[in-house]
Amino acid sequence: MATQTPDSPATAPVTRDAERTRSEILAVATREFADKGFAGARVDEIAAKTRTTKRMIYYYFGGKEGLYISALEQAYTGIRALEQQVDVEHLDPTEAIRQLTALTFDHHESHPDFIRLVSIENIHYARHIARSEILAGLANPALDALTRILERGRAAGRFRDDVDPIDVHMMISAFCVFRTANRYTFKAIFKRDMLDPGLREHYRTMIGDLVLEYLTAAE
Amino acid sequence: MATQTPDSPATAPVTRDAERTRSEILAVATREFADKGFAGARVDEIAAKTRTTKRMIYYYFGGKEGLYISALEQAYTGIRALEQQVDVEHLDPTEAIRQLTALTFDHHESHPDFIRLVSIENIHYARHIARSEILAGLANPALDALTRILERGRAAGRFRDDVDPIDVHMMISAFCVFRTANRYTFKAIFKRDMLDPGLREHYRTMIGDLVLEYLTAAE
DNA sequence: CAATGTATGTACTAGTTAGTTAGTTATACG
């Protein structure tokens, strides 16, 4: 009786899977931190939303802060992996810029949790990113692609040659990040949801126009 | 002896000043909330940084959330009052856009706490702004000024006529907000401080160029 | 198949935190 029988549903089949436990905690934590911030998220609540217990958070991540840093690292490496797939080398510079801005636009739209984590991390003065070895040395595929596009465009005499890739990247990010990160206050004040599906194409084109107009302007 | 004498420094002249107490609490709270977020800020710490006690926070603001909302309201009304002073009606449209972008740029740079509060409020899905009657009906002087500039520019045949004032306002805000709000993660990743004084003029001109290039482009 | 380390659950704790209770004192006003 004390022995576990296959027909005892009370004692669930407690299969052990360290990787599953770890990744489940991480997934739940990412959502919770993105939703409520570092201070607002609750370790007990994160634990409750997993199939395991709070003890496991401390076992795998050391504590609340370790868990938050791991969530950040995972979010960043995930986004960077996506960016790595950007292939615009074969396109002509103008079309490459259009594709790159559209891709960035799409990335930001489809990863709101990532954007929120970045906002939260900025509220914390990027203290955790600075501390993380993984995040400090992370390459930026989108910037690399942009740098090469600008070089080609400049060589072809299509783009002005006094522009800095980081500045152009900043323009694109600013627009895409603002649209997602400031969605709620913007809507409250201007009564417009920047993520309204009906406005999507308009904004997706606009950021391409904006950047290209700037790049092709006379110096 | 029990009577308070002018030469007894132990019993400080506890002058009562409701307005001073209230505004001191509000000033400290604004800094604390901007620094640590709503959940991260501590009522006890806010109280400790004032000359009064925690009880007064509850006396004047009802609670932590009431205090946070009051801080938000004050920050927004302060910024709006500043914007009201924008006077670009007498300038020609191109110059007016240059002035307006530069002014917005300056405002954002000199009010980092306001930008941080906005970021924090977005993390909270603008729940508090939506609830505040003061903030819901706040006019937007910068947008009004922009609308009139665009009309004049369009009438003069200088600007394209398919642009929406809210969209242009969004571009300008996106750039200026991003530069301040995402300063820390941007620096950690791209090793560039967007608020470096040496880059200030460069960025201040850039946002004007960017918007004007867009407004004067062929449709 | 024993045994050893990894993985997991339960129950607890110390410290914190928002909010409150029960008053006291200054000041305006008749």
Next chain:
DNA sequence: CGTATAACTAACTAACTAGTACATACATTG
């Protein structure tokens, strides 16, 4: 001058919250 009221203080509390001690079960490997 006395008194009503607004402004203010100190000490307290109940609930929460991150983190831990301790016990135990699974599974891998020799």
